[in-house]
Amino acid sequence: MKNDIHPDYHQIKVVMTDGTEFITYSTYGAEGDTLKLDIDPKTHPAWTGGGQHLIDRGGRVSRFNKKYEGFLK
Numbered sequence: 001m002k003n004d005i006h007p008d009y010h011q012i013k014v015v016m017t018d019g020t021e022f023i024t025y026s027t028y029g030a031e032g033d034t035l036k037l038d039i040d041p042k043t044h045p046a047w048t049g050g051g052q053h054l055i056d057r058g059g060r061v062s063r064f065n066k067k068y069e070g071f072l073k
Contacts, residue, residue, distance in 0.1 A: 017043045 007027040015021050015036045028035055041047040 016040045 008030075009025055009027055010031040011023055012026045012028055012032070013021055013023055013034045015034060017037055017040050026035070
C-alpha cells in the first residue's frame with residue numbers, strides 16, 4: 001500500500017435517535033468525535049414497516065382513481 005493516501009481510520013462514538021450509543025471505527029471526523037444520527041434503522045419507515053399507508057395529499061390519489069376508474073373493469 002502507498003503511504004499517506006488513505007484516510008485516517010479511528011474510533012468514534014455513534015449516538016442513535018433513541019439515545020443509545022456505540023463505539024465503531026470510521027473515517028468520520030477525528031479520534032473520539034461523536035456522530036449523532038437524525039435517522040437510523042429504529043426510526044426510518046424503510047426499516048420499521050411504517051409509511052405503508054398511502055396518504056392522499058393534494059388529491060393526487062383521488063385524481064388518479066377518477067381518471068382510471070373504469071380502465072380495468
